[in-house]
Amino acid sequence: MIDTFSLPRLLAGAALLACALPAYAQRVDENAATDAEDAFGSNIGGEGLGIYTPTDVRGFSPTDAGNVRIEGLYIDRQTELTSRLVAGNRIRIGPTALGYAFPAPSGIADYRLRAAQDDAVLSVAVKGDSFGGWLAEADALLPLSGRTLGLAAGAGFYRNQYAYRNSNDVLSTSLSLVWRPDEATEIKPFWSRVGVDDEEAYPIVIGDGQKLPDRMTRRLFLGQDWADYEVERVTYGAIGRTKVGGFTLRGGAFRSANITTEGYTLLLDAAPRGTLAARTVTANPRRSNASTSGEINIARPFTIGRSRHELLFAVRARSQTRFYGGADRQSLAPAPFDEELAVPRLGFTFTPRTEDRVKQWTGGLAWQARLDGVGQLNLGIQRSDYRKRVNTPTGALPESRARPWLFNAAAAVELAPRLSLYGGFTRGLEESDVAPETAVNRDEAPPAIRTRQLDAGLRWQAGPLMLIVGGFEIEKPYYGLDSANIFRRLGTVTHRGLEASLSGSPAAGITLVAGGVLLDAKLAGEEVTDGSIGRRPIGTPTQSLIANLDWRPPAFPALSFDLAVEHSGRRYADAANHVRVPSRTIVDLGARYRFRLGKVPAVLRVQATNLFNRYGWDVEGNNAFAYIQSRQITARIAMDF
Numbered sequence: 183m184i185d186t187f188s189l190p191r192l193l194a195g196a197a198l199l200a201c202a203l204p205a206y207a208q209r210v211d212e213n214a215a216t217d218a219e220d221a222f223g224s225n226i227g228g229e230g231l232g233i234y235t236p237t238d239v240r241g242f243s244p245t246d247a248g249n250v251r252i253e254g255l256y257i258d259r260q261t262e263l264t265s266r267l268v269a270g271n272r273i274r275i276g277p278t279a280l281g282y283a284f285p286a287p288s289g290i291a292d293y294r295l296r297a298a299q300d301d302a303v304l305s306v307a308v309k310g311d312s313f314g315g316w317l318a319e320a321d322a323l324l325p326l327s328g329r330t331l332g333l334a335a336g337a338g339f340y341r342n343q344y345a346y347r348n349s350n351d352v353l354s355t356s357l358s359l360v361w362r363p364d365e366a367t368e369i370k371p372f373w374s375r376v377g378v379d380d381e382e383a384y385p386i387v388i389g390d391g392q393k394l395p396d397r398m399t400r401r402l403f404l405g406q407d408w409a410d411y412e413v414e415r416v417t418y419g420a421i422g423r424t425k426v427g428g429f430t431l432r433g434g435a436f437r438s439a440n441i442t443t444e445g446y447t448l449l450l451d452a453a454p455r456g457t458l459a460a461r462t463v464t465a466n467p468r469r470s471n472a473s474t475s476g477e478i479n480i481a482r483p484f485t486i487g488r489s490r491h492e493l494l495f496a497v498r499a500r501s502q503t504r505f506y507g508g509a510d511r512q513s514l515a516p517a518p519f520d521e522e523l524a525v526p527r528l529g530f531t532f533t534p535r536t537e538d539r540v541k542q543w544t545g546g547l548a549w550q551a552r553l554d555g556v557g558q559l560n561l562g563i564q565r566s567d568y569r570k571r572v573n574t575p576t577g578a579l580p581e582s583r584a585r586p587w588l589f590n591a592a593a594a595v596e597l598a599p600r601l602s603l604y605g606g607f608t609r610g611l612e613e614s615d616v617a618p619e620t621a622v623n624r625d626e627a628p629p630a631i632r633t634r635q636l637d638a639g640l641r642w643q644a645g646p647l648m649l650i651v652g653g654f655e656i657e658k659p660y661y662g663l664d665s666a667n668i669f670r671r672l673g674t675v676t677h678r679g680l681e682a683s684l685s686g687s688p689a690a691g692i693t694l695v696a697g698g699v700l701l702d703a704k705l706a707g708e709e710v711t712d713g714s715i716g717r718r719p720i721g722t723p724t725q726s727l728i729a730n731l732d733w734r735p736p737a738f739p740a741l742s743f744d745l746a747v748e749h750s751g752r753r754y755a756d757a758a759n760h761v762r763v764p765s766r767t768i769v770d771l772g773a774r775y776r777f778r779l780g781k782v783p784a785v786l787r788v789q790a791t792n793l794f795n796r797y798g799w800d801v802e803g804n805n806a807f808a809y810i811q812s813r814q815i816t817a818r819i820a821m822d823f
């Protein structure tokens with residue numbers, strides 16, 4: 183168990199000791215709206231904004247697909263990256279992916295590390311919310327030898343309270359160095375760990391396949407005190423760059439592991455409120471996902487006349503091991519639907535687990551060319567070698583292997599100084615989603631799938647505002663839950679859509695970030711033809727729209743207000759397409775007040791999320807639901823010493 187008292191005292195003590203340091207802004211100036219380059223998705227300091235996230239881009243997950251980068255370098259990410267280690271992330275799609283040598287279907291989620299610069303900074307933040315949760319964080323950026331050597335360290339303790347009145351304790355720590363022996367060379371080794379203790383599982387509601395469940399009472403604990411999650415998340419590695427002659431060399435090596443030492447899944451059958459509903463619990467033995475991965479690339483820039491070019495050769499590799507299965511599922515005593523009923527801890531018997539191992543390497547050659555006033559071109563070719571071995575309790579399965587050639591081509595043409603057209607085509611080899619908790623074969627990971635993407639659009643700098651409008655089509659094999667809740671390939675899924683982003687400062691003190699995606703997702707295959715499943719995938723909304731406004735009154739710049747509106751369209755909740763979750767609109771309202779405590783800059787951040795307390799359902803799988811979080815008020819103070 184984490185000592186919940188010693189860490190806050192340690193952070194407070196560190197803050198007092200740091201008062202002698204000169205003050206330079208770090209956490210105080212973090213603002214998701216003013217930091218955003220577009221509306222496609224970004225995160226700074228743990229606060230996200232945009233229509234897309236690292237787990238949802240154009241209806242797919244870049245994380246599950248293996249399209250995650252750390253400062254542009256490939257990592258096979260198996261677990262979340264703590265904001266003590268990373269300053270934030272950005273989603274790269276369409277024109278924002280043109281600078282990447284090898285773009286990917288489903289987009290790219292690119293993270294950036296915290297790193298010491300010229301000045302010493304210690305930032306401390308504390309936060310509380312109306313659910314009873316709180317946190318304390320400290321981040322230090324310390325130059326140890328001028329700009330040559332620096333240290334970045336962070337620690338945070340979190341007592342989280344969630345929508346289902348379940349809770350957990352989280353301890354997050356990170357440590358990284360930056361070494362710059364000369365202007366052309368930089369090496370960043372890093373390490374981070376997140377420990378999650380005593381997180382009670384919330385019940386997933388299983389519908390009847392004909393209608394949505396009855397509305398439930400939010401903030402009512404319907405789990406079991408003994409049904410906890412215990413998780414350890416570890417990420418470490420190093421990235422570096424240097425120049426040799428006329429070549430630029432960059433590389434990164436990473437280890438990412440997610441280890442669940444204890445875990446439960448609770449299922450609650452939907453029923454009229456107050457009537458008895460069946461309940462089941464699945465206990466899981468130790469599970470783990472771990473991967474060693476990395477990339478090394480060498481680039482040669484050159485010029486021909488007025489045009490600038492770059493040739494880049496890259497090699498990426500990963501070795502991944504997963505252990506899963508062996509779970510024991512048992513029935514709990516029925517309980518009146520939407521009412522608490524605790525039962526004693528059951529005895530569980532686990533069976534042998536399944537092990538799967540993936541080894542993959544990819545070599546590629548890319549060429550980028552740019553001519554000012556004309557446009558840019560990005561071409562790439564890759565050869566990948568993928569192998570997957572699965573050992574089940576009953577024996578080994580046939581090895582899955584693929585050795586495809588992968589191509590990408592993208593271009594942007596400047597029609598006018600502020601107007602350009604872009605377009606691209608990409609073929610990829612990606613991981614499919616993993617079977618969800620509600621599946622009979624939960625945690626099972628299918629072999630790699632071949633994907634393709636077409637997109638095109640325009641980018642227009644209209645005065646202070648940047649407008650991006652485009653269309654896309656993505657096609658992939660579709661793995662989903664069939665009518666028997668078995669996760670398997672059901673056909674092919676095609677996502678066609680229109681997306682837009684509008685960002686900038688239309689007036690003094692005002693920052694606007696708005697955008698949306700209209701998505702048409704369709705399935706095809708034998709199961710669709712024979713009526714076993716519907717024509718629409720589970721859980722994919724027809725539209726997602728966001729608008730964020732940050733206003734800093736010129737007459738009172740210490741104060742700012744922010745408004746966020748997010749609209750999510752209708753989506754199907756079952757494989758047969760009989761049940762639809764209606765659209766919903768969520769409004770968040772917040773404010774920041776910047777001030778000084780002596781010579782120390784500070785900011786008070788207050789926010790109300792789901793301001794109007796809208797009720798709605800998230801789709802957790804085939805006929806599986808969890809209600810969205812109710813209104814929550816948070817208050818946070820950050821100080822930079």
